[in-house]
Amino acid sequence: MADQPSTPKEIFAAMPGRFNKDAAKGLNAVYQFDLSGDNGGKWHVVINNDQCEVKEGPASNPNITISMSAQDYVDMTTGKLNGQVAFMSGKLRIAGDMGLALKMQTLFA
Numbered sequence: 001m002a003d004q005p006s007t008p009k010e011i012f013a014a015m016p017g018r019f020n021k022d023a024a025k026g027l028n029a030v031y032q033f034d035l036s037g038d039n040g041g042k043w044h045v046v047i048n049n050d051q052c053e054v055k056e057g058p059a060s061n062p063n064i065t066i067s068m069s070a071q072d073y074v075d076m077t078t079g080k081l082n083g084q085v086a087f088m089s090g091k092l093r094i095a096g097d098m099g100l101a102l103k104m105q106t107l108f109a
Helices: 008-018 070-077 083-088 098-107
Strands: 028-036 041-048 051-056 064-069 093-096
Touching: 008 028, 008 041, 008 051, 008 070, 028 070, 028 098, 064 070, 064 098, 070 083, 083 098, 093 098
Parallel strands: 028 064
Antiparallel strands: 028 041, 041 051, 064 093
């Protein structure tokens, strides 16, 4: 099995390859990620029907902004931290369309 990505930059770089086009049919959304701490930064993911584009930096008009520490984000994407637990405990903050946060799990394998 391949090594799991260990930084947000590696996770975002791998996202297009894990994108589930079928789950994204008809979806038009911009996800903004604001990650703090070591290896943190801003990224945004543009989903346009069955297309997925990941860019570094802030989006001009995101539909949802997900804020958390870079390490918590890595832990969440690698399965060490449950997304709902992170949200309930305040480690994960979401602004914008909550439904898009729930859809994330189906959009990326």
